[in-house]
Amino acid sequence: MREAEGHEACGRFYAAIGRRYFFDLEDLSQGSVIRAALDDAGLDTTLCDKALGDRSTWDTVLREHERLAGEAGVFGVPSVRLGDGRGPSMFGPVIKEVPPDDEALTLLTHVLWLMKSSNFYELKSGRPELPDLPYIKKALAERSDG
Secondary structure (H helix, E strand, O other): OHHHHOHHHHHHHHHHHHHHHHHOOOOOOOHHHHHHHHHHOOOOOHHHHHHHOOHHHHHHHHHHHHHHHHHHOOOOOOEEEOOOOOOOEEEOOOOOOOOOHHHHHHHHHHHHHHHHOOOOOOOOOOOOOOOOOHHHHHHHHHHHHO
16 A cells, blocks of 8 residues: 555554544454545555455565564564664654644654664653553453453
8 A cells, every 4th residue: 555555645544543443442354444444544445455365465564574673673563763764763652642733743853853863762651541542441341351
């Protein structure tokens, strides 16, 4: 999809997938959910079937992940890498709530500044409060039931 539709379209798709998974608690293993997220993002819903029907899709994802993990030492998502995929990388940022656009831009500006500093290594905080997401509530309920 990224090659055909571009990074902006991928962003819209990831946002749609996130809403469906974390808020609507939809099962992402269902092709119908993926197609619906593509539609939410204003994309061709047949992209799902095309990707699943083409072994090179998985090969590309795996190759890109292995390259990023090997070159940059990333270990999870979200991971950001600068310089058109050749620059410094960092896991995160992990945030509790999606901020308004102006605050998101400020956050991104600060994250980019840290990433570009060769002296910066890591920053963590405690988690006194979990994100107020239906997915988190469901996972915690399932954990306490089991």
